[in-house]
Amino acid sequence: MRAALKAAMLVIVLAAVPVAAQAGTLEGAAIGAGSGALIAGPPGAVVGGVVGAVVGGPDIVRPRHYNRGQRTCWRDRNGYRRCAWR
Numbered sequence: 316m317r318a319a320l321k322a323a324m325l326v327i328v329l330a331a332v333p334v335a336a337q338a339g340t341l342e343g344a345a346i347g348a349g350s351g352a353l354i355a356g357p358p359g360a361v362v363g364g365v366v367g368a369v370v371g372g373p374d375i376v377r378p379r380h381y382n383r384g385q386r387t388c389w390r391d392r393n394g395y396r397r398c399a400w401r
Contacts, residue, residue: 343367
């Protein structure tokens with residue numbers, strides 16, 4: 316019985332991974348459910364998932380520095396290209 320439950324949970328998690336990478340709400344729900352499950356078990360997973368969906372999660376689709384600053388690139392004395400966000 317436990318093996319079947321673990322297999323079902325694994326299938327659900329693997330099926331939800333591509334969906335979770337698309338929106339901040341789903342990311343927040345996944346993070347909240349995971350942390351709630353670690354702290355308080357199944358009831359914590361439900362509460363954490365709801366709170367995570369309401370609050371939202373980090374935006375992992377785009378980089379954090381997207382449109383925030385200016386990128387500067389140069390060549391060092393060995394000929395390697397170096398870039399930095401400013």
